[in-house]
Amino acid sequence: MPSALAPLPDDIPLTRITCTINGEQVVADAPVDCTLLTFLRDIVGLTGTKGACLEGECGSCTVLIDGKPVTSCLMLAGQVNGRTITTVEGLADGDALDVIQEKFVETGAAQCGYCTPGLIMSARALLNDNPSISESELLTALEGNICRCTGYASIVEAVRRAHRELKS
Amino acid sequence: MFHQPVDIETALRLRGERPDATVVNGCTDVSVARNHGMLHPREVIDLSRIASLKTIEHDGDNLLIGAGATFAQLGKCHLKALREAALSVAGPAIRNQGTIGGNLVTASPAGDGCVALLAMGGDVELASAARGSRWVDVRAFFLGYRKTELAGDELVTRVRVPYNPVTRWYKIGKRGAVNISLVCAAVARRTDGSFGLAYGCVGPIPLFAPKAERVLARGPLTDALIAEAADVVESEVAPIDDHRGSADYRRAMCRTLTTRLLADIAKNGDQGDADAFSAGAAA
Ligand code: FES
Numbered sequence: 001m002p003s004a005l006a007p008l009p010d011d012i013p014l015t016r017i018t019c020t021i022n023g024e025q026v027v028a029d030a031p032v033d034c035t036l037l038t039f040l041r042d043i044v045g046l047t048g049t050k051g052a053c054l055e056g057e058c059g060s061c062t063v064l065i066d067g068k069p070v071t072s073c074l075m076l077a078g079q080v081n082g083r084t085i086t087t088v089e090g091l092a093d094g095d096a097l098d099v100i101q102e103k104f105v106e107t108g109a110a111q112c113g114y115c116t117p118g119l120i121m122s123a124r125a126l127l128n129d130n131p132s133i134s135e136s137e138l139l140t141a142l143e144g145n146i147c148r149c150t151g152y153a154s155i156v157e158a159v160r161r162a163h164r165e166l167k168s
Numbered sequence: 169m170f171h172q173p174v175d176i177e178t179a180l181r182l183r184g185e186r187p188d189a190t191v192v193n194g195c196t197d198v199s200v201a202r203n204h205g206m207l208h209p210r211e212v213i214d215l216s217r218i219a220s221l222k223t224i225e226h227d228g229d230n231l232l233i234g235a236g237a238t239f240a241q242l243g244k245c246h247l248k249a250l251r252e253a254a255l256s257v258a259g260p261a262i263r264n265q266g267t268i269g270g271n272l273v274t275a276s277p278a279g280d281g282c283v284a285l286l287a288m289g290g291d292v293e294l295a296s297a298a299r300g301s302r303w304v305d306v307r308a309f310f311l312g313y314r315k316t317e318l319a320g321d322e323l324v325t326r327v328r329v330p331y332n333p334v335t336r337w338y339k340i341g342k343r344g345a346v347n348i349s350l351v352c353a354a355v356a357r358r359t360d361g362s363f364g365l366a367y368g369c370v371g372p373i374p375l376f377a378p379k380a381e382r383v384l385a386r387g388p389l390t391d392a393l394i395a396e397a398a399d400v401v402e403s404e405v406a407p408i409d410d411h412r413g414s415a416d417y418r419r420a421m422c423r424t425l426t427t428r429l430l431a432d433i434a435k436n437g438d439q440g441d442a443d444a445f446s447a448g449a450a451a
Pocket residue numbers: 050051052053054055056057058059060061062071072073074
């Protein structure tokens with residue numbers, strides 16, 4: 001398997017990317033074939049977003065573009081030109097955690113934590129969209145995210161609690 | 169260079185002028201190739217900004233689907249097979265990215281969207297700046313393993329399928345989501361009474377089963393006729409053994425899926441949301 005941070009061939013031309021990440025405007029150059037994941041982690045320096053499979057199987061690289069979840073390993077950085085991106089770093093307000101993060105802590109939904117940013121972003125997209133969701137919609141929203149450690153029960157419970165709190 | 173045309177004319181001109189550029193839309197398949205080191209695009213034509221490629225519209229007897237329509241969009245389609253095929257693709261994030269045009273051009277034998285289209289029947293619009301557009305029967309689009317009718321200077325722009333066939337879909341895989349088909353099947357009864365049968369992962373390209381379709385054309389859709397057609401399907405598919413499953417298993421599942429999906433149409437007709445399977449019954 002290739003490494004998430006495999007060196008890019010160094011003769012790939014650069015493209016200029018202007019976008020909004022977590023509320024701040026970012027202007028940076030990236031190689032034409034750079035993925036959004038590598039752009040966020042290595043060029044912008046936001047390492048909260050994780051990469052594991054690099055082929056769309058695990059969801060650990062999930063970020064939001066214009067509020068919708070996408071797998072950042074499966075798109076090119078140039079594609080986000082002009083777009084608004086939210087990563088896990090964009091959720092907390094200083095020390096005040098987002099309600100989903102809070103509930104993940106409360107239910108112990110992270111062990112190694114590698115899947116956590118992706119799961120939280122998938123859950124965030126769901127709860128942004130739907131103040132009122134069914135259990136099956138909740139499970140569908142998380143179906144693209146794999147966790148090696150927790151067995152999922154604590155994760156699903158965290159999202160349920162966040163949903164309940166947002167609704168009330 | 170990273171081109172982001174916002175209209176189709178510009179995209180076609182670029183495609184004609186830049187034969188070595190990599191065309192992307194959702195970019196999910198191209199990214200996997202890139203991450204595996206098989207491809208390092210130096211020039212990209214990104215179609216994802218072309219709004220007119222994303223529309224899905226009712227046009228008389230047809231549904232016109234922009235090549236850039238995502239699986240998330242198709243997951244709301246009224247056609248049951250297309251909707252369920254779309255929702256069986258990956259997870260919600262990738263369904264926001266992957267497009268039906270990309271599914272066609274990638275031409276994987278496991279292309280769930282391709283299988284649904286083959287069963288319903290329809291046409292694919294291929295366009296170039298030099299020669300304008302042409303409609304190709306979706307059944308003539310796949311030429312061989314990952315080879316299609318698309319010429320080097322063309323883009324897939326639209327797909328046209330009949331608006332109201334009765335359709336069914338089922339996918340067998342190892343888990344409920346982020347799941348590459350082990351076998352998938354789509355069946356359709358068109359308004360003229362003819363049937364379409366299509367299968368994924370049982371040959372080098374997404375396959376359809378013309379001989380079995382001819383059996384069904386004799387009608388009416390009795391258990392005996394369905395059984396005869398399912399027999400013929402077994403001889404029409406060409407699966408291989410691989411790490412996901414054996415050829416024998418796949419062939420047997422083509423028979424089972426054909427039987428159950430057709431029986432469901434015979435019983436429930438256009439009650440599209442009736443489920444052909446109780447949970448887990450097909451596994
Ligand atoms: S790293 Fe992107 S889906 Fe696994």
